[in-house]
Amino acid sequence: MNSFSGTLRLTDLNDFIGPSQECTKPVPVAKSTKRGVIKINKDGGLTQNSLPLQKQTISLTDCLACSGCVTSAETVLIESQSLGTLTKVRSEHPDWVYVATISPQSVASLATKHHLSFEDAASRLIACARGNGYKYVFSSVEGSEIAHQLGGRELVARRSAGTTPILASACPGWICYAEKTQTPAILSHISAIRSPQSILGALVKSSVSKIHGVPQDSVYHVSVMPCYDKKLEASRAEFKSDTTSEVDLVLSTAEIEDLWDISKGPTSSNSIVFNSVLALDTSYPIQTLSGGSSGGFAERVLHHLALSLNLPPPPPAMNFTPLRNKDLLECSVEIGGTVYKVAKAYGFRNIQNVIQKVKHGKCKYDYVELMACPGGCANGGGQIKTENLEGGEIFFSLGGKVGGKIFKRGGFGGGGGENN
Helix, strand or coil: CCCCCHHHCCCCCCCCCCCCCCCCCCCCCCCCCCCCCEEECCCCCEEECCEECCCCCCCHHHHHHCCCCCCHHHHHHHHHCCHHHHHHHHHHCCCCEEEEEECHHHHHHHHHHCCCCHHHHHHHHHHHHHHCCEEEEEEHHHHHHHHHHHHHHHHHHHHHHCCCCEECCCCHHHHHHHHHHCCHHHHCCECCCCCHHHHHHHHHHHHHHHHHCCCHHHEEEEEEECCCHHHHHHCCHHHEECCEECCCEEEEHHHHHHHCCCCCCCCCCCCCCHHHCCCCCCCCCEEECCCCCCCCHHHHHHHHHHHHCCCCCCCCCCCCEECCCCCEEEEEEEECCEEEEEEEEECHHHHHHHHHHHHCCCCCCCEEEEECCCCCHHHCCCCCCECCECCCHHHHHCCCHHHCEEECCCCCCCCHHHCC
């Protein structure tokens, strides 16, 4: 289970079931005074009182929301969203439009491992993607900005209605854990805003299919993320439109390094080796966006809250005060005469503390940026393991640049993908 993220390794699990095993999660059944005899037929079917018994089906959503085990569905999903799957799809559908979304945390991880600047690593990664046939390359920061803007409006409404705190919804590890273990009272505090990956996934599918005049299932969207749990998020039923997923495949940063291998050479004859792309391509505009190692949700939500109220936004570099540990921080900001309190809680120890305060009505915050991984997204389970560098140190080693870079070429408008 070394490849699973922290949310799947909360304790010394002994109830993990593999794909070859049956789900044995007990479910409540209605008691009846009537007795019946269940018979096993020759074909393996079951009958009770001569009536056939129907097999109970368990959907993916049911499985992910079940607290009985680390599910076989999660295993299958993580294994199926792999380089092998991508290779197979590319060979079977060479005429599809391929699009990549890359997280700044993944760029930062590659830059740290190979002693590059953020800009150099981003340019090389984009060149590798486009050299391998990806028509468009986007940053997940574009989805983050939309999420932040909607989050600011949501905070205005929830503050007015007295239904704060809002618990951020961008981390699939935290969301999966909450759905399995928490009560509706806690779940009601989770933000209704989609994650940046999901937001951009919906935009990519609809927009690129219109630009190229092809159905959405002929647009294949690959997302590069620092977290294995993003594979689970992309597979959720609510993030599928008709017969196609908004994000078709999620690869971790470590998997991308294997795909465009820096040390071992290309994995196929038409691959471009990451380290062989030497020159910066200045045709890719790179724009700075302030924020922390997990995308700056707490800061940016307050920024857009102020803008939605036509008030001056707070400074980009907000003063967060560490509390019990470096992964639990808080900040108070006055906007238009009203004081807003926000916090960041990374890792399940800190998440549990926040949840307990919410349960007992003692949470003083308006918005809490919750992330399952200690150190935030820069320390995601899918990142490249770097010797003597852990957690948020990846972020700080790059001078804070992982907080956000937008890198794309052409975008959705005006045939941008054609001017290669």
